[in-house]
Amino acid sequence: MLCCGQEAPNMTEICGCSKINPCCYYCPPLLLSSRSPGSVEMDEIMAAMVLTSMSCSPVVQSSPQSLNDPVPDMECGGGELSDSGSSGYWSWDHDNVSPALSLSVIEMDSSPDDGLHTELEQGVELNVAKRSKSSFRGAYRCLWPSCGKVLTSSVRMKRHVRVLHLGSGSEQSHREEDFYYTKFSCKAPPGLVPALSSHVPWASCGSPPRPGPGSCLQIPSSTSSSPSGSGSSRCLVCCCLPVFQACTPLQVTVSCHNPAPCCWTPPPLTVSNQSVSIGEQWLQQNSATNRLTTTRAASPSRSHCSFRKGRGEAKKCRKVYGVERKEQWCTACRWKKACQRFPD
DNA sequence: GATGCCGGGCA
DNA sequence: TGCCCGGCATC
Incomplete structure (x- = not known):
């Protein structure tokens, strides 16, 4: 159970990055904005400040409802994997991920704690391996942003949510507290840890998950003060996919925004092939490369870079063959x- | 005016 | 994706 927090003992202290970066389901911006500032405890503030100073790594979010109901759990996780594999922008190694991937396990490996160690894959693996040994079950975690309090009793949790977050006198308090906490029991099956740790490259993209299209900002609950369970399951899909997509195409994005594209030079492969021959043979060999070159050279012009290459000195087909031999x-x-x- | 080619439309 | 062409910049 690791959204913004860590394992059970430190969860209430560490969870809280959502106050700055609502990177996960547990910290939807809606809930974040609706929280009264006075309800924040000092230790949580400190935790949030610590987390603020650190980059929040892309994490795989999961819905709290999915933990209680394994059916949408499988549906969301499987769909995510299959979609990612067919997108073409980023690949998911299906061989490394069990189709029966449990999101509760994903939470185990997708904590900000991992994100804090993004540059240390070995450390991540150590942490993950350590967590996989500990079985954590029968606990209730508060999903309120920056809270993450863990209680062992649902009654206590309800009371916690109602009193601390919703307000005991609120009309909706008696209906909503179920949503703001989740029961979880995590137990990582063997062999899954390495598979997940191999996905650490998400974090290598360096940029924290930003709320983009399909991100948590589109949580259906944003239109309702009382989020529904169905919305939370959808959030899993809309949260997770953009996280990955935001990472892999990052290089493409950088190259587009870079003012250098006007001066972009073909890759060495193109140059070396140019020296081989001229003509159709070269064209066939470099068709793919040239297309790439054309595409990349054309992209800057679409991004307000009205670059038009001057007329080159090389003779073109028109001059060489003439119009009559078109x-x-x-x-x-x-x-x-x-x-x-x-x-x- | 000739040439090169970007951008966009069409099937 | 292939094909074509208007239109613009350059020579």
Whole structure:
């Protein structure tokens, strides 16, 4: 059970990163904004401050409801995996992840504690291995942002939520406290830990999960003061996928925003192949590379970089073959595109 | 005006 | 994705 917190003993102290970065289901911005400042305990504030100074790694979120109900649990997790594998932007090694992946286990490995050690995969593995040995069951964790209090009794938890967060006099307090805590029992099956630890590269992207399209900002509960259980299960999907997508395409994004693209040079592979031959053979060999080059060179122009390459000195198909032999032009020249046969 | 090619439309 | 072309920049 690791959303923003850690294992049970320190959970109430560590959970609280949501106050700054609502990176997970347990810390939806809606709930964050609705919390009264006075209810924050000092130790939690301290924990939040500590976590603020550290980058929050992308984490795999899970819904609290899924913990109680294994059916949506499997549905969400499996769908996420399959979708990720077919997206093409980022790949998920299906071989390393059991189809019966339990989200409760994911929570075990996706804590901010792991995120705090993103640069130390070995440390993560150690922590994960350590956690996998400890079985944690029959506890109730408060899902209120920056709280994460763990109690062993549902009655106590309800009272905790009602008194501390919802307010004892609130009309909705008697209906909502069920939502703000979750029962969890974590037990990591053997062999899953290495598979999950191999996904640490998410964290290597360096940027914390930002609320983007499909992120927690789109939690259906945002339109209702009383979030429903169905919404929480959906949140799992909409939370997890953007986290991964935000990581892998990051390099692409960087290259697009980089002012350098105007000066982008083809990769060495292209240069070396250019020296081999000129003509259709070269074109065939470099068709893929040239397409990539064209694409990457064209992308800056779409991003307010009105770069237009000056006329090169190399003779193009038009000059070489002439208009009367247009059929001998390269495809790009025939299409009035940048010449591929005689690039500058 | 010729040339190169970006951007966009169409099937 | 392939194909085509308008339109613009450059020579």
